[in-house]
Amino acid sequence: DQQVKQNSPSLSVQEGRISILNCDYTNSMFDYFLWYKKYPAEGPTFLISISSIKDKNEDGRFTVFLNKSAKHLSLHIVPSQPGDSAVYFCAASAGDNNDMRFGAGTRLTVKP
Amino acid sequence: KAGVTQTPRYLIKTRGQQVTLSCSPISGHRSVSWYQQTPGQGLQFLFEYFSETQRNKGNFPGRFSGRQFSNSRSEMNVSTLELGDSALYLCASSQSNTGELFFGEGSRLTVL
Numbered sequence: 246d247q248q249v250k251q252n253s254p255s256l257s258v259q260e261g262r263i264s265i266l267n268c269d270y271t272n273s274m275f276d277y278f279l280w281y282k283k284y285p286a287e288g289p290t291f292l293i294s295i296s297s298i299k300d301k302n303e304d305g306r307f308t309v310f311l312n313k314s315a316k317h318l319s320l321h322i323v324p325s326q327p328g329d330s331a332v333y334f335c336a337a338s339a340g341d342n343n344d345m346r347f348g349a350g351t352r353l354t355v356k357p
Numbered sequence: 358k359a360g361v362t363q364t365p366r367y368l369i370k371t372r373g374q375q376v377t378l379s380c381s382p383i384s385g386h387r388s389v390s391w392y393q394q395t396p397g398q399g400l401q402f403l404f405e406y407f408s409e410t411q412r413n414k415g416n417f418p419g420r421f422s423g424r425q426f427s428n429s430r431s432e433m434n435v436s437t438l439e440l441g442d443s444a445l446y447l448c449a450s451s452q453s454n455t456g457e458l459f460f461g462e463g464s465r466l467t468v469l
Contacts, residue, residue: 287462343390347401349397349399350400
């Protein structure tokens with residue numbers, strides 16, 4: 246049961262432009278959302294998170310937007326850099342719980 | 358402090374065999390989660406342990422099991438291996454219930 250969906254398996258953008266990665270979820274009980282970045286041969290690393298009480302969280306070049314009514318969140322990277330090239334996973338959890346569900350990932354390629 | 362350590366990093370088994378994977382969490386982290394990563398499926402949640410108790414379980418057959426020791430180290434076991442069990446198995450530890458997960462580099466299992 247894919248409760249978290251990333252419908253774009255890949256995304257390619259030019260260096261300096263904006264990268265927008267999208268994520269949809271089906272479980273309305275999810276109240277905490279995270280993005281992870283994964284390089285080859287490494288485990289995923291935490292990037293940014295957002296609680297359901299907010300609709301935006303910003304950290305440097307990374308901003309996550311949450312639209313609860315649409316059950317949709319997105320990660321914006323501005324400006325995109327070649328070092329941002331990685332697989333990005335969207336994750337969500339419900340309540341006081343470490344049962345975190347991940348999407349299938351989106352491979353971002355930033356071209357110089 | 359040391360990150361999450363998983364052993365072995367790579368292993369090859371044949372169908373019908375069983376395998377045990379080990380995970381040492383970050384010192385002080387009491388929650389350990391296991392995920393299976395396969396191409397196109399993203400990270401699939403296997404189970405989560407906290408203080409030696411399994412708190413959450415994903416939708417995997419009973420061939421997949423785990424345990425956690427008093428020092429928070431965790432093992433997962435897969436019995437009667439099938440070709441489809443070939444994947445990267447990731448362990449993650451967490452300090453809090455809804456905090457970020459810290460992932461190890463994974464154990465890549467190939468079933469022939």
